Amino acid sequence: xxxxxxxxxxxxxxxxxxxxxxxxxxxxxxxxxxxxxxxxxxxxxxxxxxxxxxxxxxxxxxxxxxxxxxxxxxxxxxxxxxxxxxxxxxxxxxxxxxxxxxxxxxxxxxxxxxxxxxxxxxxxxxxxxxxxxxxxxxxxxxxxxxxxxxxxxxxxxxxxxxxxxxxxxxxxxxxxxxxxxxxxxxxxxxxxxxxxxxxxxxxxxxxxxxxxxxxxxxxxxxxxxxxxxxxxxxxxxxxxxxxxxxxxxxxxxxxxxxxxxxxxxxxxxxxxxxxxxxxxxxxxxxxxxxxxxxxxxxxxxxxxxxxxxxxxxxxxxxxxxxxxxxxxxxxxxxxxxxxxxxxxxxxxxxxxxxxxxxxxxxxxxxxxxxxxxxxxxxxxxxxxxxxxxxxxxxxxxxxxxxxxxxxxxxxxxxxxxxxxxxxxxxxxxxxxxxxxxxxxxxxxxxxxxxxxxxxxxxxxxxxxxxxxxxxxxxxxxxxxxxxxx
Amino acid sequence: xxxxxxxxxxxxxxxxxxxxxxxxxxxxxxxxxxxxxxxxxxxxxxxxxxxxxxxxxxxxxxxxxxxxxxxxxxxxxxxxxxxxxxxxxxxxxxxxxxxxxxxxxxxxxxxxxxxxxxxxxxxxxxxxxxxxxxxxxxxxxxxxxxxxxxxxxxxxxxxxxxxxxxxxxxxxxxxxxxxxxxxxxxxxxxxxxxxxxxxxxxxxxxxxxxxxxxxxxxxxxxxxxxxxxxxxxxxxxxxxxxxxxxxxxxxxxxxxxxxxxxxxxxxxxxxxxxxxxxxxxxxxxxxxxxxxxxxxxxxxxxxxxxxxxxxxxxxxxxxxxxxxxxxxxxxxxxxxxxxxxxxxxxxxxxxxxxxxxxxxxxxxxxxxxxxxxxxxxxxxxxxxxxxxxxxxxxxxxxxxxxxxxxxxxxxxxxxxxxxxxxxxxxxxxxxxxxxxxxxxxxxxxxxxxxxxxxxxxxxxxxxxxxxxxxxxxxxxxxxxxxxxx
Numbered sequence: 008x009x010x011x012x013x014x015x016x017x018x019x020x021x022x023x024x025x026x027x028x029x030x031x032x033x034x035x036x037x038x039x040x041x042x043x044x045x046x047x048x049x050x051x052x053x054x055x056x057x058x059x060x061x062x063x064x065x066x067x068x069x070x071x072x073x074x075x076x077x078x079x080x081x082x083x084x085x086x087x088x089x090x091x092x093x094x095x096x097x098x099x100x101x102x103x104x105x106x107x108x109x110x111x112x113x114x115x116x117x118x119x120x121x122x123x124x125x126x127x128x129x130x131x132x133x134x135x136x137x138x139x140x141x142x143x144x145x146x147x148x149x150x151x152x153x154x155x156x157x158x159x160x161x162x163x164x165x166x167x168x169x170x171x172x173x174x175x176x177x178x179x180x181x182x183x184x185x186x187x188x189x190x191x192x193x194x195x196x197x198x199x200x201x202x203x204x205x206x207x208x209x210x211x212x213x214x215x216x217x218x219x220x221x222x223x224x225x226x227x228x229x230x231x232x233x234x235x236x237x238x239x240x241x242x243x244x245x246x247x248x249x250x251x252x253x254x255x256x257x258x259x260x261x262x263x264x265x266x267x268x269x270x271x272x273x274x275x276x277x278x279x280x281x282x283x284x285x286x287x288x289x290x291x292x293x294x295x296x297x298x299x300x301x302x303x304x305x306x307x308x309x310x311x312x313x314x315x316x317x318x319x320x321x322x323x324x325x326x327x328x329x330x331x332x333x334x335x336x337x338x339x340x341x342x343x344x345x346x347x348x349x350x351x352x353x354x355x356x357x358x359x360x361x362x363x364x365x366x367x368x369x370x371x372x373x374x375x376x377x378x379x380x381x382x383x384x385x386x387x388x389x390x391x392x393x394x395x396x397x398x399x400x401x402x403x404x405x406x407x408x409x410x411x412x413x414x415x416x417x418x419x420x421x422x423x424x425x426x427x428x429x430x431x432x433x434x435x436x437x438x439x440x441x442x443x444x445x446x447x448x449x450x451x452x453x454x455x456x457x458x459x460x461x462x463x464x465x466x467x468x469x470x471x472x473x474x475x476x477x478x479x480x481x482x483x484x485x486x487x488x489x490x491x492x
Numbered sequence: 493x494x495x496x497x498x499x500x501x502x503x504x505x506x507x508x509x510x511x512x513x514x515x516x517x518x519x520x521x522x523x524x525x526x527x528x529x530x531x532x533x534x535x536x537x538x539x540x541x542x543x544x545x546x547x548x549x550x551x552x553x554x555x556x557x558x559x560x561x562x563x564x565x566x567x568x569x570x571x572x573x574x575x576x577x578x579x580x581x582x583x584x585x586x587x588x589x590x591x592x593x594x595x596x597x598x599x600x601x602x603x604x605x606x607x608x609x610x611x612x613x614x615x616x617x618x619x620x621x622x623x624x625x626x627x628x629x630x631x632x633x634x635x636x637x638x639x640x641x642x643x644x645x646x647x648x649x650x651x652x653x654x655x656x657x658x659x660x661x662x663x664x665x666x667x668x669x670x671x672x673x674x675x676x677x678x679x680x681x682x683x684x685x686x687x688x689x690x691x692x693x694x695x696x697x698x699x700x701x702x703x704x705x706x707x708x709x710x711x712x713x714x715x716x717x718x719x720x721x722x723x724x725x726x727x728x729x730x731x732x733x734x735x736x737x738x739x740x741x742x743x744x745x746x747x748x749x750x751x752x753x754x755x756x757x758x759x760x761x762x763x764x765x766x767x768x769x770x771x772x773x774x775x776x777x778x779x780x781x782x783x784x785x786x787x788x789x790x791x792x793x794x795x796x797x798x799x800x801x802x803x804x805x806x807x808x809x810x811x812x813x814x815x816x817x818x819x820x821x822x823x824x825x826x827x828x829x830x831x832x833x834x835x836x837x838x839x840x841x842x843x844x845x846x847x848x849x850x851x852x853x854x855x856x857x858x859x860x861x862x863x864x865x866x867x868x869x870x871x872x873x874x875x876x877x878x879x880x881x882x883x884x885x886x887x888x889x890x891x892x893x894x895x896x897x898x899x900x901x902x903x904x905x906x907x908x909x910x911x912x913x914x915x916x917x918x919x920x921x922x923x924x925x926x927x928x929x930x931x932x933x934x935x936x937x938x939x940x941x942x943x944x945x946x947x948x949x950x951x952x953x954x955x956x957x958x959x960x961x962x963x964x965x966x967x968x969x970x971x972x973x974x975x976x977x
Contacts, residue, residue: 036686037583038679040624040636053634085623087630095623096581098522102623103636136626138570138580138587139525144651145572145621145665149538151525151588166629166651180630194523201521 009258010209010237012077012123013317014406017349017396018356019075022325023082023104024055024089026359026377027062031109037102047378050371055089058376060100060109067120073362073389074396077123077354079211081325083110086134090325090374092127092213093134093180097198107205114206123208125239130195130227131217132174132181135165139194140182155191156182175217186223196230203231209239211261211319215251216244224256241319245287252310259318262353265306266322267291269351270333272299272420273344273437273483277335279328285369286327296415296435300422307352307410316407318353325358325374329367331385336366339483342391343437346485349395350424350433352410362392398461398487404431413474414446421474423451432458432488436480444476456490494743495694495722497562497608498802499891502834502881503841504560507810508567508589509540509574511844511862512547516594522587532863535856540574543861545585545594552605558847558874559881562608562839564696566810568595571619575810575859577612577698578619578665582683592690599691608693610724615680615712616702617659617666620650624679625667640676641667660702671708681715688716694724696746696804700736701729709741726804730772737795744803747838750791751807752776754836755818757784757905758829758922758968762820764813770854771812781900781920785907792837792895801892803838810843810859814852816870821851824968827876828922831970834880835909835918837895847877883946883972889916898959899931906959908936917943917973921965929961941975 028046043057050056060083070078082091085101100110117124133140139152147153147161157173164171165179175181186192199210210231215224231238241259242251248260270278271294284290294302307315322344323330334340341364348355360367360377364385367373378384399405408424408431415421418438424431430451436442444467452458452469459466467476467488480486513531528542535541545568555563567576570586585595602609618625624637632638632646642658649656650664660666671677684695695716700709716723726744727736733745755763756779769775779787792800807829808815819825826849833840845852845862849870852858863869884890893909893916900906903923909916915936921927929952937943937954944951952961952973965971 036682038675038682040638040640040675042636042639044634051634053631055631055634055636057636087623087626089631093630095626096584099581099584134626134630136621136623136630138572138621141572141580141619141621141626145578145619146538146540149529149536149540151527151540151542153525154527155525190523190525197521197523 008236009313009317010239012208012237013239013259013354015400016077016123016317016354017075017399018077018079018319018354019070019073020079020324020356020358021063021081022058022090022359022374023060023063023080024058024091025050025374026058027066027379028057028059029062029065031059031061031064031105031112033108033112035102035106036108037106039103046376050374050376052371053089055103056376057103059103060105060113064109064113064116067116067122071120071122073393074400075357076121077125077208078117079125079319079356080127082127082129087136088134092129093136094129095134095136096138098201111205118206123239124206125209125211125241126202126207127213128199128210129213130184130186130198131214132183135180135182137182139191140165154188155185155194157185175214183217186218186220192223196227199227199231200234203234203238208235208237209241212240212242212257215242215257221250221256224251228256239317247309249309252314259314261324262306262318262320263288265303265318265320265351265353266348268294268299268302268306269322269344269347272296272435273340273347274334275340275418275437277337277340279333279335282328282368283333288327295417296420296437300412300415300420303351303410304412312409315352319356320348320351320353321356321358322348323358323361326370327373328369329365329373330358330361331364331388332366332368337483338364338385338387340437341388343435343483343485345388345392346395347435349399350405350485350487352407352424355399357392362389364388394462402431402461404429413449413451418442421446430490432474433485434480434488435485436482439482441479441481443479444474446474448472448474452490456492458488458490460486461489462487493721494798494802495724497693497722498724498744498839500885501562501608501839502560502884503562503564503804503839504555504558505564505809505841505843506548506566507543507844507859508545508548508565508576509543510535510859511543512551512864513542513544514547514550516544516546516549516590516597518593518597520587520591521593522591524588531861535859535861537856538574540588541861542588544588545590545598549594549598549601552601552607556605556607558878559885560842561606562610562693563602564610564804564841565612567612567614572621573619577614578621579614580619580621581623583686596690603691608724609691610694610696610726611687611692612698613684613695614698615669615671615683616699617668620665620667622667625650639673640670640679642670660699668702671703671705677708681712684712684716685719688719688723693720693722694726697725697727697742700727700742706735706741709736713741724802732794734794737799744799746809747791747803747805748773750788750803750805750836750838751833753779753784753787753791754807754829754832757781758825758832759819760825760903760922762822762825764818764820767813767853768818773812773818780902781905781922785897785900785905788836788895789897797894800837804841805833805836805838806841806843807833808843808846811855812858813854814850814858815843815846816849816873817851817853822968823849823870823872825922826873828920828968828970830873830877831880832920834884835890835970835972837892837909840884842877847874849873879947887916887946889914898934898936906931915975917959918970919965919973920970921967924967926964926966928964929959931959933957933959937975941977943973943975945971946974947972
């Protein structure tokens with residue numbers, strides 16, 4: 008079974024060191040250093056800005072007001088890295104983030120406000136500061152943890168350049184766990200269970216394809232779902248995810264292909280392909296409406312419809328440049344890409360700051376401190392995100408209505424979200440000219456309805472099987488049409 | 493103020509990896525490796541035998557039955573080392589020991605049985621696996637923890653041999669904390685507070701003289717005593733401890749000089765001086781009765797009497813060879829040394845296994861797995877320890893009675909423990925011949941009392957100011973005389 012709440016979810020991805028620095032009601036159980044980099048300075052690869060979970064707690068009302076109802080946190084456990092993908096201790100929230108009490112309080116408050124919380128689970132590898140790996144570094148073959156990793160010889164060359172153990176992308180900072188060792192496996196699975204017992208609503212799984220063992224993820228799923236059948240398990244799979252979406256492993260994946268299709272269609276000549284290419288997004292292709300829709304249709308057919316509606320749909324993340332920057336700081340296209348994200352099947356997911364037009368290129372530039380001075384915010388983008396969230400919340404068709412391409416030509420795309428007799432029609436204009444809306448409806452609204460654009464109040468008629476807008480659709484914009492009876 | 497309970501305390505020092513392996517009612521919150529060295533095999537420097545706190549819990553009745561009423565644990569926090577002096581996380585009991593729940597349960601059960609619990613606090617340095625130090629290893633000067641250590645340059649040469657930071661005895665595995673950094677200081681002091689809040693009865697402080705800052709230990713004391721005025725603070729100071737025993741820092745110290753005096757007097761030609769010399773005990777001197785007593789008197793005069801009665805008196809520890817081995821496997825001398833320990837002012841402290849004659853030389857041989865097969869036990873030593881504990885418990889004079897030398901010549905020592913009109917007289921014979929007891933009492937028992945030896949039931953008379961035993965005191969033995977009215 009799939010977690011039903013995700014159909015209505017709009018995720019906000021938070022990079023904890025960079026979102027907001029707060030001071031909680033409870034001091035961290037572990038006193039920490041506080042000599043941080045300036046919040047507004049450009050980030051550095053190894054520097055810390057001191058954002059924490061208390062800071063998130065203080066901004067829950069902002070998040071909610073923006074229409075988000077689910078939080079996806081980049082890793083929060085104790086780590087040596089500012090991004091915390093180098094885990095030192097899977098049972099402790101980093102003391103710099105406020106420690107376990109801060110997460111506990113955050114989960115409580117988020118739930119009280121109707122927000123779900125999912126955490127980033129890095130189970131393929133740990134940081135070399137992890138206690139079990141350090142045990143090997145210090146004790147070599149005498150350590151009882153010797154079989155928790157893939158070691159080719161002792162002493163370990165963890166810091167020497169003599170790289171004699173398996174690690175993620177051959178990075179000695181990230182030793183790969185031996186998930187076929189029963190104790191190591193139990194350790195990792197108990198991490199998953201522990202945090203579910205603490206109240207989280209699911210796991211985003213980091214590089215899960217690197218654990219080339221379906222039985223691991225099958226057991227992971229069954230133990231997670233035993234604790235909370237509604238827990239969301241979403242894998243970081245950048246391409247085809249069929250292997251993991253058969254119902255026995257993940258509920259969904261991070262839907263980068265959908266994001267690439269939107270960006271390729273909306274971005275046009277503003278698309279900074281070189282910038283994107285240096286990230287996980289790869290080389291983006293400029294797409295026309297038909298190319299974009301074909302890609303979307305392929306994604307929607309590839310997996311069961313239940314899965315499609317709970318995919319984690321993303322344009323950007325901590326692993327890509329910023330949306331506004333990829334789109335050449337083009338306001339209209341940025342709003343348009345976000346508009347498509349909110350009207351397609353699957354859960355829209357916004358990387359913190361994208362909703363106020365935060366800029367940024369490669370890592371670490373894409374992880375800037377969130378500006379809290381509103382003068383630095385791009386208010387039109389923010390208004391648009393807020394507006395689209397409200398639209399999505401008010402129209403269940405946008406959650407689970409089927410996707411049907413209605414019209415696609417050059418920069419003009421029209422698609423419907425359908426459920427039984429009900430339909431919404433979305434028209435997208437990615438061209439620089441107004442689009443005089445006039446296209447065949449192929450049976451949609453065949454009774455000759457009138458329609459109204461829920462975003463701008465424009466009107467249209469369905470006449471002799473064709474859709475005819477009273478006004479043109481502006482360049483780089485979209486409209487969401489509802490039949491008026 | 494000094495903790496009054498220590499006057500009646502008899503400590504049992506436990507090396508957690510080697511005392512007993514148990515399986516608790518609660519699994520460790522963190523699954524761990526269990527591929528340990530054989531319990532009975534000689535220990536190795538880096539190997540683990542898998543003793544844990546559940547194992548201690550299972551043996552509390554044994555410990556209590558042996559007359560111990562206080563436990564001193566070598567470090568229990570997460571560590572890469574089997575001795576756990578390389579601390580990785582001061583807020584977590586090592587998962588291999590059962591984690592925090594095991595310590596919590598152990599404290600509860602120990603208290604319910606009338607046993608106190610003190611922990612080993614290593615505040616001068618941590619293990620290089622500690623999260624803050626690893627933060628520096630990975631992030632260099634970008635880490636906000638950069639000032640928590642004494643770093644002379646980046647990148648850190650923690651594993652390279654380029655040793656550019658302060659560490660204990662120049663061992664790069666043990667980076668020294670910068671206790672003058674306010675955050676680091678707060679971190680360490682909060683560790684002390686945290687475990688007191690969890691119910692421990694005090695701290696044994698590892699190498700506290702290395703923190704050359706009285707204000708640190710003054711603040712330590714005041715914060716500890718604020719939580720529990722009866723908490724015991726005992727420093728590992730091997731020699732003169734006047735600096736720390738002025739009332740504003742420690743309550744007491746580990747009384748190695750007292751142990752050295754006993755060993756020098758009792759050991760005679762059996763004393764394995766070479767073995768002792770390779771440990772912290774240093775080169776032991778053979779002492780006659782007068783030499784021994786002078787040393788004791790010096791120790792008893794050097795500090796206030798309140799402190800003398802709560803000193804942690806030790807013959808051996810995890811830092812010395814085993815008692816039985818230092819004394820050349822001589823049963824009588826071993827019993828005699830223990831007998832003196834139990835009859836002198838200060839809290840007797842027995843290193844686990846010494847009470848059953850466990851042998852062992854240098855580290856790691858002095859840290860063998862405690863044998864639980866009773867056939868391997870030296871029962872006469874064990875009986876003697878049990879007996880002396882009972883004697884001490886029954887005679888408050890042995891807790892707080894003043895020490896007064898009565899007679900000292902060659903291998904013959906008689907001393908009294910006095911309080912007002914009351915006295916016990918202890919006679920010690922470290923010679924190979926029976927000692928025909930006959931010596932002047934210098935005013936003790938001046939009314940011509942008879943006396944009885946509480947250990948063997950022998951009798952004596954006090955006649956014309958002299959003590960006259962009815963029978964001789966056997967070679968290498970002691971008697972404890974009480975006046976019979």
